[in-house]
Amino acid sequence: MKTYTPSDQKDTRSGFGEGLYELGKRNPNVVALCADLTGSMKMDAFAAEFPDRFIQVGIAEANMIGIAAGLTIGGKIPFTGTFANFSTGRVYDQIRQSVAYSNKNVKICASHAGLTLGEDGATHQILEDIGLMKMLPNMIVINTCDFNQTKAATIAIADHIGPVYLRFGRPKVPNFTPKDQKFKIGKAIILNEGKDVSIFATGHLVWKAIEAGYILAEKGIDAEIINIHTIKPLDKNAVIQSAIKTKCVVTAEEHQMNGGLGDSIAQLLSRELPTPIEMVAVNDKFGESGTPEELMIKYELDTINIVEAALKSISRKS
Amino acid sequence: MSSIEELKSLATQVRRDVLRMVHAVNSGHPGGSLGCTDFFVALFNVIMDHDPKNFTMDGVGQDIFFLSNGHLSPVWYSVLAHSGYFPIKELCTFRKLNSRLQGHPATAEHLPGIRIASGSLGQGLSVGIGAAIAKKLNKDDKLVYTLHGDGELQEGQIWEAAMFASAKKIDNLISTIDYNGKQIDGPTEKINSLGNLKLKFSAFDWDVLEMNGNDIEEVIQTLKIAKAHTGKGKPVVIIMKTEMGFGVDFMMGTHKWHGVAPNDEQLAKALAQLPETIGDY
Known part of the structure; x- marks a missing residue:
């Protein structure tokens, strides 16, 4: 990692x-x-x-x-x-x-x-x-x-x-992204190349995906971590190429599961490359008052949730 | 195009176009279109400094117009076509599949003359203000015109925009209100009364003018006065009294023809009151 x-x-x-x-x-x-x-x-x-x-x-x-x-x-x-x-x-x-x-x-x-x-x-x-x-x-x-x-x-x-x-x-x-990194709309960024599971993350969850990658590495799991900064147009090629390699997927975002990044990736994969997918997202709930850290834990958008989702996704590989 | 007789003759033809357009597809909004025909004819043929043959989206160096109450598309399309923006014969495609003349004005089909989509009400004043600010930033001394329905003034965004326009001294903008007192469900007075509209705009610190929108000479005169009032630190509004359905006796005095097309018999009866002048499309 x-x-x-x-x-x-x-x-x-x-x-x-x-x-x-x-x-x-x-x-x-x-x-x-x-x-x-x-x-x-x-x-x-x-x-x-x-x-x-x-x-x-x-x-x-x-x-x-x-x-x-x-x-x-x-x-x-x-x-x-x-x-x-x-x-x-x-x-x-x-x-x-x-x-x-x-x-x-x-x-x-x-x-x-x-x-x-x-x-x-x-x-x-x-x-x-x-x-x-x-x-x-x-x-x-x-x-x-x-x-x-x-x-x-x-x-x-x-x-x-x-x-x-x-x-x-x-x-x-x-x-953590390089200061001089040019931003290309619709071009996903591969943060870590891996072979066991693809983690597609956006926004604040990208850093948490990296942290999850460290924990997974300690468990001997080689996660591919991709920053999907552009949800639309989705970098379809990056998603499919990674899913072909790892054969299981996790998505992570600070958003409802309905309508978010996970939903875009699930739509793409179900049509072109059916693949086990686990989504780290808010599941049909409104938030509440609290510190950002407390809320990310309570609503299961934390590092550990990405790790667990990755393990589950891996277990679903045929 | 300058003489009043010629303008009146054009207005009659435009009213025929409106009726024939909505009849052909059995849909559309004839009432407000007929009521505002004289305004459109005067604005596009006498008042605005524009170049129909060389339409540009940015409209730099030209006066530009936004129709906020987009359901008046039939009259706008007819006047645009007669001004030379696109072929008059294209009016026969109104509301049909693959047409540039969408039910409500749109930009996706690139119809010359249209700069933004409208139809969902209340948005055009904000858009006009934005275009007016862009003109100021571009050091372009031409004007921005907008038209709104009176029922449309029930939308909150209109008053957000009205407050902003005076606060920021948007004085290169002339907005006209089609004050016909009618909307789909009935008289505006009963649906959600506008109260004293003149006082409302005055309280929002606009320069307020009034006119009879069905007297083309008065329309021209008032629009000229409105132009003279621009550049003085205030947005200008004209409260334009019109009769919905003007020009067709059985369409006047009721809100019924807001969004209903005439049938064959009604069309014949209406056209008999508006003899062909320039020629039907």
């Missing part, structure tokens, strides 16, 4: 903030919009440096999405910023009609996704956003795993013409 040493602990949202600031310097067409969460979204640097291209919309997310769609018509590249809950479920029809169906070049950037938002509780802990967004035609769906990758993804999506949903989170997590 390849060893990963994080350079530091950083929040993914700060990666977004830095990436956005970089874009502001590079591309005069990049415009940022925020619905009264500039500090939480780490958009302060952009707002201070480029006040003419920063639009504070106030607590009016539907209006923000519409304005963003309108800005694209004049050739701008708008990045909207608010929490994942308010970026998706609250404005689903606005995104569906004015952004996805109209195929507008809007970048919907969403922080505080999932249980790791923590103490605010289930009202804010959206676990359905990947599903909502991946169902929309034209929409790209990305869930980054650490600070460096979030920064790289933020910069990369400005070059993609069309709607993108970029999901990241609140807590500080190990920052």
Whole structure:
């Protein structure tokens, strides 16, 4: 098992903030919009440096999405910023009609996704956003795993013409991806080559998958660990090639099982290469208040859950 | 196209187009389309600075228009076609399979003149504001026009946008409200009254104008005044009184024709009141 040493602990949202600031310097067409969460979204640097291209919309997310769609018509590249809950479920029809169906070049950037938002509780802990967004035609769906990758993804999506949903989170997590790693939409990253089980993880669960890989290695199990940062379009080739090799699969994500990464991979494999699959995800429940760590344990999204899922998946190989 | 007689003649033809389009597919929304025909004819033929033969999505250097109440697609399509955006004969494809003229306006089929999908109500004002901000950022001094139904104002997003537009001094935007007092389920007054609409927009700090939308000379005059009111720090709204179904006696004075197509007999009766002028598609 390849060893990963994080350079530091950083929040993914700060990666977004830095990436956005970089874009502001590079591309005069990049415009940022925020619905009264500039500090939480780490958009302060952009707002201070480029006040003419920063639009504070106030607590009016539907209006923000519409304005963003309108800005694209004049050739701008708008990045909207608010929490994942308010970026998706609250404005689903606005995104569906004015952004996805109209195929507008809007970048919907969403922080505080999932249980790791923590103490605010289930009202804010959206676990359905990947599903909502991946169902929309034209929409790209990305869930980054650490600070460096979030920064790289933020910069990369400005070059993609069309709607993108970029999901990241609140807590500080190990920052381990290479600082200079280019972000390629739809290109999975193999973190460890293995032969016994494939672990496909996204977002904060990528690091936990690496930790699970260490534990599995101690048990003599050689896990292949793949970072699926882009849920849509899914890197089908990477999934199938790995499943051919290992013959059993685990998926891991901070999201509902319904509509998430696991569901995308299961759909692909059931059609093209039926393979035993175990899913580490929230199973049809809302979250609750608690620390991120406590919640990840209670809702069975922790390292040990990935290990157990891997053992179970291996046991199901024919 | 400049004389009032020519514009009236075009308006009559557009009303015929609207009726024939919805009749042909036994679906669509004739009532509001007929009520707003004079507005569309005036806007696209007299008021807007635009280049129908060279449609660009970004509309840089041109006035641009958004139809927020997308169900008025028949009148918009007819006026777009008569303005030269696409062949008039294409109107016969309205709402049919593989057409660029979708039931509600859409961009996926690349119909010239359409810049965003609309139909799900309440979204067009926000879009117009975004386009207006882009014009300011691009140092483009042309204007953005939007049209909304009065029933549509029951959507909360409209008021999010109305609050924002004045707060941020979006003064290159002219929004018009089709104030016909009717919606699918009945009179707006009974469904969910708008109350004093003029006061509401004034309280939201918009520059408010009013006009009779079925008097084309008044429409032109008021739109010219509205243009003169732009660039003064406030968004401009025109509360446009119209009669749903205008031009066809049995379609006026009722909400019944909001979203119902005439049958053969009703079509013949309606067309008899609107003699062919420029020529049917």
